[in-house]
Amino acid sequence: MQELINTFHIDWKLMTAQIINFAIVLFVIWKFALKPIMKTMLERTKTIENSLEQAKEIEARVARTSEESQAKISAAQQEATVIITEASKTAEIKRQQAVTETEEKVANLVSQAKEQIERQKQEMVKQAQSEMAELVVQATSKVLEQKMDKATDKQLISDVLKKL
């Protein structure tokens, strides 16, 4: 030990003073530099961690909002699809009704026109028959008036009286 001290010229007093100085310097550095730095670092770490948590929370919220929005959009799209389908069905039903009503009206008009034509035809036939009957009777009357003399009339009356 003594050899070691002699070899390196160790001065216990000086070494002690240096150790004390070092300790003082170390204390000062810890007190006024490392401690605030550590405190600041811890605060920054907490802040960063909070920020990260908030970022995650925001991201999750955004994700939830996005899902909700997507769900709402999907629901709205489905509702819109249903409404459009219903509207299409209603429009188709109305169109069919309109077509049916129009067809019925046309059929009625055609039927009425046919009936009117038939009535007119019947009236014409009836009128023609009536006129023909009138002509036949008039012609027969004329012929009978010319042919009917007293003797024929007398015979005619006798014949009808026999049938009484």
Place this chain on the structure above:
Amino acid sequence: MSITVKQIAQALFQQSQGKKSKEVDILIDNAFKILAENNLLKYKDQLLPAVEQVRREVENKLLATVRSRNKLTTGQLKEIGDYVESKTGKTVELAEVLDEGIIGGAKVTYEDTELDLTINKKLKVLKQYLQTK
């Protein structure tokens, strides 16, 4: 209460029973006065036929009118009279009317009955048949 031509005719007929011609003329004059008093002069032409009708009713007779273009024979008129009597049970007085509108045959009317035996009727039936055929 208004009086009718038939009531006047009934009264005139009853009053004229057994009366002489001059007395009947007076009754007729009175009947026309009653018509005038009751504003019935427009029916004056109906008075004597109405008296005749009253007489027939009293005597249970009826008037049958025979219309024809030509005058009927006595035998034909008798046939018609017998036929109407058989249908009504009344004694028939026939009135013969010549009608140029009749082509041939005869038409007999009595009470509410019409017996149309004319060519006109047959032509009318023919016309109806042709129109409805």
